[in-house]
Amino acid sequence: MKRDLFFVIALLCVQGYIMVPEFWLPTTAPSAISQAFNVETVSTLVPQKTITPTPTKQPIPTFTAKPTSTPTPAPAPVVEHVLIVSFDGMRPDAIPAAPMKNLLALIESSAYSFEARTIAYPVTLPSHTAMLSGMCMEKNGMRWNSNNRYVGYSRGDDLFNLTHDANMKSAMVVGKDKLRLIAEPETTDDFEVRLNEALIADAAVDVISSGFDLLFVHFPSADARGHKYGWMSNAQFKALREGDEALGRLLAALDENGIRESTLVIVTADHGGHDRTHDGTRVEDYLIPWIASGPGIAPGELTYPIHTMDTAATVAYALGLPFQPEWDGFPVYEAFGLIPQDVHYDKVCR
Numbered sequence: 001m002k003r004d005l006f007f008v009i010a011l012l013c014v015q016g017y018i019m020v021p022e023f024w025l026p027t028t029a030p031s032a033i034s035q036a037f038n039v040e041t042v043s044t045l046v047p048q049k050t051i052t053p054t055p056t057k058q059p060i061p062t063f064t065a066k067p068t069s070t071p072t073p074a075p076a077p078v079v080e081h082v083l084i085v086s087f088d089g090m091r092p093d094a095i096p097a098a099p100m101k102n103l104l105a106l107i108e109s110s111a112y113s114f115e116a117r118t119i120a121y122p123v124t125l126p127s128h129t130a131m132l133s134g135m136c137m138e139k140n141g142m143r144w145n146s147n148n149r150y151v152g153y154s155r156g157d158d159l160f161n162l163t164h165d166a167n168m169k170s171a172m173v174v175g176k177d178k179l180r181l182i183a184e185p186e187t188t189d190d191f192e193v194r195l196n197e198a199l200i201a202d203a204a205v206d207v208i209s210s211g212f213d214l215l216f217v218h219f220p221s222a223d224a225r226g227h228k229y230g231w232m233s234n235a236q237f238k239a240l241r242e243g244d245e246a247l248g249r250l251l252a253a254l255d256e257n258g259i260r261e262s263t264l265v266i267v268t269a270d271h272g273g274h275d276r277t278h279d280g281t282r283v284e285d286y287l288i289p290w291i292a293s294g295p296g297i298a299p300g301e302l303t304y305p306i307h308t309m310d311t312a313a314t315v316a317y318a319l320g321l322p323f324q325p326e327w328d329g330f331p332v333y334e335a336f337g338l339i340p341q342d343v344h345y346d347k348v349c350r
């Protein structure tokens with residue numbers, strides 16, 4: 001008799017004809033997994049106590065897990081050409097001080113840092129070699145700052161080795177002939193030396209018009225004026241404005257040839273300077289700008305440390321060239337809106 005009564009009460013409870021106190025119901029705490037996936041908690045999926053005789057069955061929810069790890073960066077999108085422009089001896093704070101109007105306008109759409117650093121020997125040939133080889137001096141062997149062909153070219157695989165192996169067209173247009181030692185002649189399709197910014201721009205515009213995959217352009221005059229008249233002098237600012245005008249011509253040439261949208265442009269420097277020198281005794285000698293614009297670039301100020309060897313690694317990443325394990329540089333993934341996988345922490349590159 002008692003058993004029959006129990007079944008009747010139970011049946012009425014199930015049908016909802018008798019309200020069951022809240023504290024009789026199972027209390028299911030939100031599980032960690034449901035919280036992680038930000039879905040409704042299980043307790044809200046229990047059929048509500050209503051007087052409806054035949055409650056409709058709740059659909060079984062399906063969940064899609066959120067990724068828990070950072071995805072591996074995919075190849076940079078639609079970068080078909082890379083233009084690297086190096087202003088010899090350009091301190092980051094000289095850009096607004098000069099002012100360099102074309103470069104300042106470019107920065108508006110760029111990922112940039114005014115606190116990038118060059119190597120522990122902040123002079124022209126070793127610094128540029130690190131920039132384009134992706135390696136410190138200890139590996140690329142470029143420890144001298146003169147056109148010493150008896151001791152030869154930089155060692156290891158630099159950017160130009162990689163573009164040459166990939167049947168890409170590369171060119172260098174520079175203001176100092178010693179920069180020839182950065183890359184073996186057979187790895188560059190064109191190497192031009194010109195006296196000043198305007199003539200360098202002439203030659204570089206010709207390269208752009210004839211087609212290229214990788215073009216390195218070097219403007220020398222800010223360094224020369226710095227040594228003669230002082231860093232941050234009016235004479236140096238004038239040279240930087242001339243270089244800025246030449247930069248404007250290069251960008252215009254990219255537009256005129258219809259490749260601006262597919263060209264990654266990196267503007268940087270080999271070293272800074274103070275007084276009439278860059279002898280490495282002041283931090284201003286080591287600070288360089290690093291400015292990247294073009295396809296896939298996320299504009300804004302970069303926050304992770306950047307060293308000049310990262311330029312080569314970033315270009316290799318952008319052009320889909322094979323990463324070289326011996327390189328000291330890392331691609332600046334942050335410039336593409338990605339989280340860096342490796343960054344430098346107070347690394348001293350010798």
Ligand SMILES: [Zn+2]
Pocket residue numbers: 088089123124125223270271
């Ligand atoms: Zn220099």
